[in-house]
Amino acid sequence: xxxxxxxxxxxxxxxxxxxxxxxxxxxxxxLSVGSVTNVVNDLLDEGLIEETGSMxxxxxxxxxxxxxxxxxxxxxxxxxxxxxxxxxxxxLRMNRVDREFARADSDSLPEPAAIAAALxxxxxxxxxxxxxxxxGIAGIGLGxxxxxxxxxxxxxxxxxxxGWPRVEVADLLDVSGLGDVAVYAANGAKTLAAAENAFGxxxxxxxxxxxxxxxxxxxGVLQDGHLxxxxxxxxxxxxxxxxxxxxxxxxxxxxxxxxxxxxxxxILGRWREAGGEPDGHGWNALGALVxxxxxxxDAAGRVLDETVEILGLGLGSVxxxxxxxxxxxxxxxxxxxxxxxAAAIEVACRDSALPHxxxxxxxxxxxxxxxxxALGSALLPLxxxxxxxxxxxxxxxxxxxxxxxxxxxxxxxxxS
Amino acid sequence: xxxxxxxxxxxxxxxxxxxxxxxxxxxxxxLSVGSVTNVVNDLLDEGLIEETGSMxxxxxxxxxxxxxxxxxxxxxxxxxxxxxxxxxxxxLRMNRVDREFARADSDSLPEPAAIAAALxxxxxxxxxxxxxxxxGIAGIGLGxxxxxxxxxxxxxxxxxxxGWPRVEVADLLDVSGLGDVAVYAANGAKTLAAAENAFGxxxxxxxxxxxxxxxxxxxGVLQDGHLxxxxxxxxxxxxxxxxxxxxxxxxxxxxxxxxxxxxxxxILGRWREAGGEPDGHGWNALGALVxxxxxxxDAAGRVLDETVEILGLGLGSVxxxxxxxxxxxxxxxxxxxxxxxAAAIEVACRDSALPHxxxxxxxxxxxxxxxxxALGSALLPLxxxxxxxxxxxxxxxxxxxxxxxxxxxxxxxxxS
DNA sequence: TGGGCTTAACTCACGCCTTGAAGGAACAAA
DNA sequence: TTTGTTCCTTCAAGGCGTGAGTTAAGCCCA
Numbered sequence: 001x002x003x004x005x006x007x008x009x010x011x012x013x014x015x016x017x018x019x020x021x022x023x024x025x026x027x028x029x030x031l032s033v034g035s036v037t038n039v040v041n042d043l044l045d046e047g048l049i050e051e052t053g054s055m056x057x058x059x060x061x062x063x064x065x066x067x068x069x070x071x072x073x074x075x076x077x078x079x080x081x082x083x084x085x086x087x088x089x090x091x092l093r094m095n096r097v098d099r100e101f102a103r104a105d106s107d108s109l110p111e112p113a114a115i116a117a118a119l120x121x122x123x124x125x126x127x128x129x130x131x132x133x134x135x136g137i138a139g140i141g142l143g144x145x146x147x148x149x150x151x152x153x154x155x156x157x158x159x160x161x162x163g164w165p166r167v168e169v170a171d172l173l174d175v176s177g178l179g180d181v182a183v184y185a186a187n188g189a190k191t192l193a194a195a196e197n198a199f200g201x202x203x204x205x206x207x208x209x210x211x212x213x214x215x216x217x218x219x220g221v222l223q224d225g226h227l228x229x230x231x232x233x234x235x236x237x238x239x240x241x242x243x244x245x246x247x248x249x250x251x252x253x254x255x256x257x258x259x260x261x262x263x264x265x266x267i268l269g270r271w272r273e274a275g276g277e278p279d280g281h282g283w284n285a286l287g288a289l290v291x292x293x294x295x296x297x298d299a300a301g302r303v304l305d306e307t308v309e310i311l312g313l314g315l316g317s318v319x320x321x322x323x324x325x326x327x328x329x330x331x332x333x334x335x336x337x338x339x340x341x342a343a344a345i346e347v348a349c350r351d352s353a354l355p356h357x358x359x360x361x362x363x364x365x366x367x368x369x370x371x372x373x374a375l376g377s378a379l380l381p382l383x384x385x386x387x388x389x390x391x392x393x394x395x396x397x398x399x400x401x402x403x404x405x406x407x408x409x410x411x412x413x414x415x416s
Numbered sequence: 417x418x419x420x421x422x423x424x425x426x427x428x429x430x431x432x433x434x435x436x437x438x439x440x441x442x443x444x445x446x447l448s449v450g451s452v453t454n455v456v457n458d459l460l461d462e463g464l465i466e467e468t469g470s471m472x473x474x475x476x477x478x479x480x481x482x483x484x485x486x487x488x489x490x491x492x493x494x495x496x497x498x499x500x501x502x503x504x505x506x507x508l509r510m511n512r513v514d515r516e517f518a519r520a521d522s523d524s525l526p527e528p529a530a531i532a533a534a535l536x537x538x539x540x541x542x543x544x545x546x547x548x549x550x551x552g553i554a555g556i557g558l559g560x561x562x563x564x565x566x567x568x569x570x571x572x573x574x575x576x577x578x579g580w581p582r583v584e585v586a587d588l589l590d591v592s593g594l595g596d597v598a599v600y601a602a603n604g605a606k607t608l609a610a611a612e613n614a615f616g617x618x619x620x621x622x623x624x625x626x627x628x629x630x631x632x633x634x635x636g637v638l639q640d641g642h643l644x645x646x647x648x649x650x651x652x653x654x655x656x657x658x659x660x661x662x663x664x665x666x667x668x669x670x671x672x673x674x675x676x677x678x679x680x681x682x683i684l685g686r687w688r689e690a691g692g693e694p695d696g697h698g699w700n701a702l703g704a705l706v707x708x709x710x711x712x713x714d715a716a717g718r719v720l721d722e723t724v725e726i727l728g729l730g731l732g733s734v735x736x737x738x739x740x741x742x743x744x745x746x747x748x749x750x751x752x753x754x755x756x757x758a759a760a761i762e763v764a765c766r767d768s769a770l771p772h773x774x775x776x777x778x779x780x781x782x783x784x785x786x787x788x789x790a791l792g793s794a795l796l797p798l799x800x801x802x803x804x805x806x807x808x809x810x811x812x813x814x815x816x817x818x819x820x821x822x823x824x825x826x827x828x829x830x831x832s
Numbered sequence: 833t834g835g836g837c838t839t840a841a842c843t844c845a846c847g848c849c850t851t852g853a854a855g856g857a858a859c860a861a862a
Numbered sequence: 863t864t865t866g867t868t869c870c871t872t873c874a875a876g877g878c879g880t881g882a883g884t885t886a887a888g889c890c891c892a
Contacts (some may be wrong), residue, residue, distance in 0.1 A: 003849065033852085033871085034872080037870065037872085038849090054858095057867085058867070060860080060866080061868050062858070062869080147770075236738075237770060240736045244660065245659070254770075313658050313661060317656075320653040321654065321657065351670075352658055356574055422878095437840090438841070447879080450842080473888090476838040
């Protein structure tokens, strides 16, 4: 058997590149031409990659192109939101094959059970539409609105922002009708970051930060292509970073949390307090605020200005903490704000960060709009297809699982 | 030649453990008994480790103990402070062999040149006191008060807090009289964190955060024994995290920075504004504040209370962002505050963090008092002795240098 | 005191995997 | 058709880790 790690490295490279060549595989994975041949042939035999045409190479034999084979595997990614779910089915090229929405039956904020019902229904509908693909579905990934913690009995969701109690992920999705499928779960901001990292606006950055602004406020931090998360997986709860002493009350029980100002409820709540009257909830209400501000409504303008200012303060602190090259803003609130106030947000963020860091920064909206979270969630089973932890033994080379005194930077000589 | 990575892993384990056995080496590094024999014999031959006695093992042959050999190598670690430097010489067991202080000739804040002179003088004095060890000195590590960035021409220090311009590290220490010695540099908060990680209060923690409070305010974030730092090495500039909109002016040019409140100047400045009269600078002045507060001085008490409150707010945000098991507080201001207000700081921090994270947290002062930064700085050349980057080729197994879609947690099954 | 038991540590034959050179394959240009 | 070029595979050589078997070193008990 070829070495698991090399197989994983090559497969990951092909999937990320979408289209590549054998020699680029060798460069990217640090393998000799001989090993590339072996590993690539294995993956071809397994049907995970395929040769897709060729490319002239000057005077010589043309290079054959390698791509992930779309039919090699399928993945379900779910964006579990506060009002409903978006279920998307992807092939191994990470093209979307199908999708399905479901809203929870509830006027205001749904209970976990209502979301669970919507989730199970939507997944089941997608499932039953593709009887031929069911065998090939490698797993289901859930992007959840809260802290997801790996506990001995399974993953658990703590969604304080929604006022939910401790919910076991197993109780959110009934897989009894779906055969023996693996379910993975992560915080939605982190799966968003994973999507932007792999295929979106954060792609290729040495350091990037992806902010998700919705009802809740989350963060994914990327470094050298890796998402930073503790082993338990619960890092970067940005929403409850405090931006003011004795500030606004927050759903978490604290006060002055960032989320209390730039989360959807925080923004609309401040508008209401300023005399505004949002019609409806969510996207429409926020749209009304933006339009009112654009139309010259003073209260709305002030609320938006303050939102931008506080968001900039929060982002600036994040820039100082992580020194990212790229700052990617997503989530429905984030996208809405970026549509109308992108420049102001960027300025506020830069003004709040150390000039030295601000000068190395670029700010941009996320690349997949509202679909980023579902795509990123689908990457959870994908990563497990690429490098199944069960088959993984301890690797002395893998510095990540080893105690190190000081990190040694790869190209330069010292940590600094 | 045995594989570099295994040698490094074994040597690192022995140095961290101070005393261990062959079988524990095998467990810790994931090596078979045969490989352990090979690698250990190599290291014994090189004089980097030694057998130090034996330990009964029930009914069988006693296990021989392995330890780093003190004389195997020496390291110089320097704490470069705002007023002067502390130079310490360590052996391979990380015992301190010698030390030397030097203050810069200056009334108020010294210029870079004055610090450079003090630094060179102190290092030279230590050097000349140990002519027999000079050959064995593996390198000099500098812990510097500002952002240290690896640039093509060498490391560069940006010490905004001290009002310094861009300073090349090479200009800070004149090594012309020291033979051909390697000099490494890093931010002092990060070397403090490295020391606490290896041998101090953060040791063994899966996730820990080390805060350095002095004139400046810094942070080191540890995860699985690794210090988080971008490749350029400039992450976690905590001091300029903003804790207030339109707050106090900060030396960085911004306003409302954490450092403007809980850095030494921030604390003393607020006391002055409240009518206090600090005598002297630094440690003594802060001591006077603490004593005044203890003696019932209302203004001093309020300044300290506010300091604790804002520090707690900043720490709480850090806890939310990194979810550490341990929060370690060091630096001369930090140690002073922990002496008098440890409980209050811990409470303020917990109140500012998500309850779910606060419940997993322990707060403690750093383990080596004022020597932590120098010890940590000495770890810079140590790490390079353990695993010289020059000898390092690309390792396909090493996930850290590879683009990964989603991090796969080691023991549990998914990122979450 | 010696034999048996137990645990530690070493040795070495085996095998996996990578390497790199040599050669075959595919195409362009002459 | 020949030559040159680049791509890709094949294969022998060798590095390195593995683990069973072996030797070493102590304890226990007759």
